[in-house]
């Protein structure tokens with residue numbers, strides 16, 4: 307069983323072609339933002355320290371397994387980049403995290419941020435450091451698929467990378483990160 311940081315490190319190793327720009331981005335995120343300690347939500351899935359990192363690693367690992375079965379021609383690199391960056395906007399900005407500890411729920415939203423949707427902030431944070439393909443931008447921006455009304459415009463225009471990310475994200479959030487679903491599956495196995 308690997309620790310969270312070992313899993314994260316192994317995923318980062320899979321980025322080879324854009325290694326130096328990717329590592330510059332990750333070093334910036336790790337040192338200047340809440341990337342390594344941010345929760346994934348205020349009160350839903352993984353609303354605890356390092357929840358965002360755990361979710362991002364779950365999505366990346368699931369996505370790589372899906373693409374190996376379905377579309378091995380897509381690179382591990384693209385999968386790791388879009389999966390690790392899809393919810394990056396949740397970190398907020400340097401010195402102004404999106405989630406603050408405490409309040410009615412484990413975390414509350416920081417009102418000291420200009421409203422940007424999570425995927426738009428993800429792109430905003432990433433692009434100064436790393437070049438992304440059109441397909442990678444589509445996957446990140448529309449990763450919530452038809453769960454979000456804003457995304458109606460992408461309907462039936464999704465690239466394979468977008469579909470893989472959407473499914474890996476849904477699977478991680480609704481199954482891997484849902485304790486009652488996991489124990490139900492364990493019961494079916496025994």
Ligand SMILES: [Fe+2]
Pocket residue numbers: 361365392393475
């Ligand atoms: Fe997500």
